[in-house]
Amino acid sequence: MATVQTVLGPIDGSELGVTLSHEHVLVSMGNDAKAYPWRFDWEATRANAIRELKEAKAGGVDSLIDLTTPDLGRDVRFIADVARESGVHVVVATGIWRDVPRSFWTRDLDEIADIFVREIEVGIEDTKIRAGAIKVANDMGGVSPEGERILRGAARALKRTGCPISTHHWAPEEVGRRQVEIFQEEGAPMDRICIGHSADSTDVGYLEELLEAGVWLSMDRYPGSAGRPNWEQRNATVKALIDRGWAHRLMLGHDYAPAAVLAGQPQPPTNQPTRYLFVSTVAVPALLAQGVPQETIDLMLRDVPRRFLTGEE
Numbered sequence: 001m002a003t004v005q006t007v008l009g010p011i012d013g014s015e016l017g018v019t020l021s022h023e024h025v026l027v028s029m030g031n032d033a034k035a036y037p038w039r040f041d042w043e044a045t046r047a048n049a050i051r052e053l054k055e056a057k058a059g060g061v062d063s064l065i066d067l068t069t070p071d072l073g074r075d076v077r078f079i080a081d082v083a084r085e086s087g088v089h090v091v092v093a094t095g096i097w098r099d100v101p102r103s104f105w106t107r108d109l110d111e112i113a114d115i116f117v118r119e120i121e122v123g124i125e126d127t128k129i130r131a132g133a134i135k136v137a138n139d140m141g142g143v144s145p146e147g148e149r150i151l152r153g154a155a156r157a158l159k160r161t162g163c164p165i166s167t168h169h170w171a172p173e174e175v176g177r178r179q180v181e182i183f184q185e186e187g188a189p190m191d192r193i194c195i196g197h198s199a200d201s202t203d204v205g206y207l208e209e210l211l212e213a214g215v216w217l218s219m220d221r222y223p224g225s226a227g228r229p230n231w232e233q234r235n236a237t238v239k240a241l242i243d244r245g246w247a248h249r250l251m252l253g254h255d256y257a258p259a260a261v262l263a264g265q266p267q268p269p270t271n272q273p274t275r276y277l278f279v280s281t282v283a284v285p286a287l288l289a290q291g292v293p294q295e296t297i298d299l300m301l302r303d304v305p306r307r308f309l310t311g312e313e
């Protein structure tokens with residue numbers, strides 16, 4: 001079996017178990033955590049993240065794909081610490097989110113790929129922690145010129161390493177179409193690419209068009225937020241795609257991050273279940289009640305993420 005790079009080193013794909021497709025362990029926008037460390041209560045932030053991941057593990061989540069990039073405040077040492085304490089396998093990412101650093105605006109596309117490849121093959125920063133996925137992001141208004149450079153660099157890094165790409169996309173404007181187009185122009189293998197935040201659309205026709213291009217879909221951002229589809233609507237879209245025969249291309253997740261606790265602020269409440277468990281405690285039982293078989297749930301929570309991460313059948 002193929003191996004998967006996690007923040008604590010390579011594991012066999014068979015060890016992944018239930019895997020959430022798009023999550024975060026810590027998000028501290030931009031460079032804030034490193035530039036203004038005094039703003040954060042690091043002990044409380046660490047304790048809270050460990051508590052939530054332990055709770056996720058106890059609730060049946062074995063692994064998660066953490067798609068935090070440098071411009072989202074990626075801190076792989078923090079993630080390694082929390083993964084070790086909680087027992088959850090965490091795959092970390094190279095790539096860039098929406099805040100493309102100025103240095104990437106003119107950098108040669110192959111040099112962008114070089115940076116991603118280094119984080120995939122050698123390690124992130126001065127650690128030996130290797131990225132297991134490449135994150136890219138395009139939001140409202142579509143693919144910006146600098147966003148396009150990241151997509152092309154990511155496609156080239158995928159072609160050189162086989163490391164899969166997972167996107168953030170603004171589904172209401174169907175930005176996934178342009179992402180797919182650019183990846184196709186670069187000759188990237190479409191079966192190594194996942195179009196994320198796809199459950200922000202309820203347009204099954206649009207999502208099916210993406211699937212027909214050969215990509216995976218991350219049906220995440222459960223339970224939804226104001227102005228976006230709620231969890232029942234997300235489930236309805238997932239169910240419609242299952243009914244059309246696409247379960248073998250779908251993964252589920254929340255795009256959740258435990259709170260980064262600010263200094264002098266109250267501790268996050270510990271009496272609410274972690275949102276990492278919303279899919280397995282609310283969304284999945286509802287899908288089962290609607291007649292989706294357990295084996296289809298296992299396909300989306302276990303087999304699809306494993307195939308996506310390893311490239312194996």
Ligand SMILES: [Zn+2]
Nearest residue numbers: 022023067255
């Ligand atoms: Zn995210």
